[in-house]
Amino acid sequence: MIKVGLIIDEFFGGAGTAFGGYGFLAREYIAKYIPNEDIQVDVLLGKGSRKLFAEEFKVDDIVAYRLPRYKWSAKRWLKNKNYDIYLSIELTDSYVLINEPNKNKKLILWIQDPRPQYEWDEINTVKLFPEYNYYNQKIYDLVHEWYQQERVKFISQGYFLNQKAIDLYNLAQNVDIEYMPNPIEIDQDFCVKSFEKKNMIIFLGRIESVKRGWLFCEIAKKMPDIDFYVLGKTHREESKNSEIMSNYYSIPNLNFVGHVECEEKIKYLKEAKILVNTSIHEALPISFLEALSYGTLLVSNRNPEDLTAKFGIHVGDVLGDGFDKINLYVNAIRQLLDDEEYRKRVSLEAINYIRDIHDVDKIVPKLRNTIIEEI
Template sequence: MNLVGRFQEIANNIQHCRWDRQRHQQLQHWAKTRYQSASRACVTRSPHLIFLCEEFFHPELRGFGGFGKTVKNITDNLDSPSHELKGGVAYPPAVTTIQTPECREYHGAPVVMRPYENPPSEATLNRYADLLVELQPRLMLSIDWYPSYEVPIHALPDTPLIVWIHDPRDREEWERIAAVPDELRFRGVASAADLVALTHEKEQSIKRLFALQRKLPRKIAFATTARSLIPRAERTYGIGPINAHWLPNPIDIPPLDTVEQTERPSLLYLGRLDAVKRPWIAFELARRHPDVDFLIAGQANNAELMAPWLARYQHLPNLKLLGHVDGEAKDRLLRTCWALLNTSVHEAEPVSFLEAFSYAKCVIACHDPDNAVSNFGYYTGEILGEGLDEHALQSYSQQINLCLQGTQERLHRGQSGRDEMLRNHTFESFVKHLSCIMNTELI
């Protein structure tokens, strides 16, 4: 970069920082006004658990990720006459397809959205906040913490908040992700430093959250899906020590009379075909294990980046490219596969792991959250980078062979995983632990 370009970049950064500072000052002033007025609409609705999440398992709400699936599972179960507390979503990202704040229904749950404005007008912010107040918010539950959550947090300045730790990404995790080819292109950044900078943004954002709390008191607590994630969360958010309650990720656990499996050995890949997930490892393993069917259930967010990999491997007869699956098709795959195969360079406690365990199926993976894969599956050890080096592929092949050839051990580990899901990952367990946290924290 020449000197003129460098000065222009510095000037742009200074202007961006000034705009950011003005935006945060505007939000603080607005929150103070809302807090002092303490206006509450006259409502007849049930009180709501308001989720902060950047996705909600719908193509209009950033697709079909695991976080959105978790929120959908909970709002589905709360939508029952037996539960006084209902579920709703304060959708944090600004939406370009609407002109004014709206409350729309997705999966039977209210989702409050705001239009894109830079900066947002006070009228827009007030209408957005009023729609949230109409839901009679009892508690906000955020899936991790993202800077986009600041608008709904300021909209409800006196509503208690639980930050539910799912997948915190500190500097080390972003460097691990950045080492995967195509990941920088997928995210539209020039260097690993640009990804690492995201950690700094989260750290500054959560510090603003606690600065707001000091001015406008609200109860803030932490919960986590896996205890092993707490140190990473402390590094990600630059705070600590974090005293996080355990709040299990609930899933729908299927009835299961017997454990089924396909006649021919099969491994199920359940996830997006994106660089961070490294699906090409599954493709190469299919080439090396022609007697095993590799069932690839997922679609690419960037088809152009994935096209060369598909062109290289899609001729393999045992590589079954199924696209996105859900409902009965997904149920059938989980019921009949021999095990779940995960190849991602980064994971925390994926919903897909819990779903596989619920069907008494083992997981083969290079991540081991709270020793779940060691106990209920086959752990390859840590595998970094592209994952196509001989050591990485042999590590996966060794665990695949152990899994497929050791029938009794595979069935025993699978059943143990299902037992764990029945003990701790039902919706009833989630409600019990959430109620306990609320009582302990006086929420």
């Protein structure tokens, strides 16, 4: 059996970790679908609190570990585990790789949201509540070192991310990067033609600076005849985020639902006509793919893989705190809601696109084959 060490710093709430896009992909798709009779997946959450021994957690049907704090113990533990290959969603922690004693081990690095310094320069235009900057040159240099040693296989969820990864990890312009779109569970029984959607607008994601949730609230304030729902919760810097959002709790048509999962989340995705994304920065959010899979169109200042423009309205760049551009979103929402014939046609096109490109049943065999080929 092939043993895969999945390196991730969050596991969508599992083992006390944060709820976020990387963790959702790791828990709901990789750890859930990739293991079979030939492949075992362990989740590696970086350094733990115990000095000599690893911490072990059972999450769903997967075992997750935090490695010993003492490096020699971590090296010994990894030697005993003897993973055949590592898989990382981006790479936000280097502890596992720097302690891997076998110089022949390889890494499959799934490019999700590479952030070179110029991306952080854009993010840092937000002044109301600056985003925590986790830029870490040592990690990027480590990936470059492994790449020079021919120990890294790059896969990418979006073509538009490849140049950013090349810049971040200092790769050759002709580096081989395999296209590996993020998977989505498809509800084959859902028929958008017969389903009666509501005049409902949703925000789906964590409440934090980079998401600029305050803009969604400002949009709701300007559209009192439409119901707006915030689906998500604070995690990092919770008190500051909550303080900002509490200013909007009294808006009658704005509903703060909190974190949603499974059938509850699907209910909102089905019923909503539009998902609004106000982030200063995004790669290709899984929330976009989930929304489109139910024919829920997009309004955003971000346009990854041209999806917002194809299946909604791209309002253009909105830098800084964004308060001066609220009407761009308001006008885009009105435009989609006022043209029901267009909205229904594009909703169907969106569903067909997701089923063609992002169906989990198509992606899983492809990722398994990549793992096997790299051993």
